[in-house]
Amino acid sequence: MSIFNVELKKVVDDSYDIEIGFELQQKLITDLKNGLVGNLKKFAVITDSIVKELYAEKICHLLQEAGYTADIFVFEAGETNKTRKTKELIEDAMLEKGYRRDCCILAIGGGVVTDLAGFVAGTFGRGVPFINYATTLLAAADASVGGKTAVDTPLATNLIGLFNQPQKVYLDIATWKTLPERQIASGLAETIKHACLANREFFEYLNEHMEEIFTIDREACEHIAEENCRVKYEVVMKDERESGLREVLNLGHTVGRAIETVSEYQLLHGEALAIGMVAEAKLALRMGYVTEQEKDAVIELLQKAKLPTAIPTYIDREALVKKLYTDKKVKNGKLRFVIQKGIGSVVEFEKGVFATPIDEAVAREIIMEM
């Protein structure tokens, strides 16, 4: 008998830049010319059926004009297509077109596109570099920091995937102009969540600048993109593998994800999250962590952002309570929630643990009353 030790200790540098600005297509090309991804010359542009015509085709042409090989790999827009099947179709199409390890993936779109494309990049040829060109507010709020990539399966949301960091992220605010208002509202839900859990000043800013955001005022939008990055970065930096602190980002998500699923995705993620935040603010109120006024301030800000704050009548409340147990924070069969503490902070249940065990009866009562 013998033991052979495989020594694999090393320094890994996954650092990258997020560039926030207006119309960044040319900047992307300049960055590539300056060696952003070394001397790679082949770009697989992954996008969805909506963003393709709005932005991806144009960027693909810019790449070709600059002397690169570029092909568009498109899938039907929508969260329901963020599947292993779509990943497989894109992989096969890339192989068919002769893409191998010497390529770079360029994701152009919202969170569904960047989640999926980042996952494709992580396993194509055992990993090729990727760049995110994000075209939604939600992607700015949620998908640009953290390296989470994934697909959904019939039994679980975002449970098959990878931690995979991009080479660079572009947040092109100008693209928000083509977002339907409902999508902007949905993106604002994550933004408001960030304010609630980490930054009271940002909460006030949102309260004062909501109209500018909806008219895509450049300064206001750049500011919220930056603040979203900052909050998420500060949380994620300290906990890249989601062991403890990162759980705070789950504020509103215990109820929110459950509503999203029970609604069969009639509700957008941000809409479901908004309702979840209201439910969880009520829970925090009952536990004495927020005041009546603070709870109302959360609801009012969500309403200003044109988000729903009540559980739709068509949602089966019992199914919703049952669904809470599929949450990834469930431990030993016990529900656990991130609890808001005033505006701009959350409860630390015990050292390094930010999810608090809650009796089902309490959760049920709040849900039944909404």
Next chain:
Amino acid sequence: MSIFNVELKKVVDDSYDIEIGFELQQKLITDLKNGLVGNLKKFAVITDSIVKELYAEKICHLLQEAGYTADIFVFEAGETNKTRKTKELIEDAMLEKGYRRDCCILAIGGGVVTDLAGFVAGTFGRGVPFINYATTLLAAADASVGGKTAVDTPLATNLIGLFNQPQKVYLDIATWKTLPERQIASGLAETIKHACLANREFFEYLNEHMEEIFTIDREACEHIAEENCRVKYEVVMKDERESGLREVLNLGHTVGRAIETVSEYQLLHGEALAIGMVAEAKLALRMGYVTEQEKDAVIELLQKAKLPTAIPTYIDREALVKKLYTDKKVKNGKLRFVIQKGIGSVVEFEKGVFATPIDEAVAREIIMEM
């Protein structure tokens, strides 16, 4: 416009042990009790239809007796099942049984099982730990060092996957007793390749101990398992991401992989590799890097290991030449081979580059003569 820098530099320690010995089932349990995977209590045992009855069921029972939760996830044995579909079925079965992030995957089987299970582990819940309990000589030679995991697709072998390091590898020599002779021979092809490219003494050892290996003599088999790990480790350690040096492990594979595919997997990987090594030894002879005697010594050792050394008559030679171009070493449309240099070394074409460009005409001639 602003730039937000996401700083993600860190020290990663993926080190692990390979334990080589006879009947290591109890040792595995002891290691788990001693905290090999922390306090994880749920084990998804991934295996194939042959190994299930031979070893996996027993190990699963040992886990359960030791107080762990353990379920077997089985797929039909064979390289043709190392697919995205099989991965998907296992993932769904794991989710169905309630497996989430707080589990560990235990792969029990040969290279197909460890390749697939390591890939499942890498993307399940964005990564759960895994342990390899290898039951074949080929896994000892090939799959235990390097962290390569993957599946095959209709258009490419091993091109969708991940670099993912296990928590520990067990090479249980006793399990080799249940291997068909053809599988032992196939495993020996990678072993002989390692000797040819890195260690002349090991080549001599194999020449002198071939009979003991086929009778699964404990000392001889432990020795070859160790030497396989050592050669592979020394190469992989210096080049974890397969940029340069790691290419040396491709000795024999340019022709070998092409034969394997054109034979439609009638030939086992090791059998195809053996033929590929002969072709590439002939190429090295023609280029003056090995002598006639060295080329013959390679052929004789392969024959002693009961491996084929000629291209079967049913293989279409023209299809074979064409197939060479799907090799991952092809660069700018030009074939590149790893060339053996004497016994125990390979040609370094230029600094850090171990694949040498070869004219198709030369490769064709050698193939036509075999």
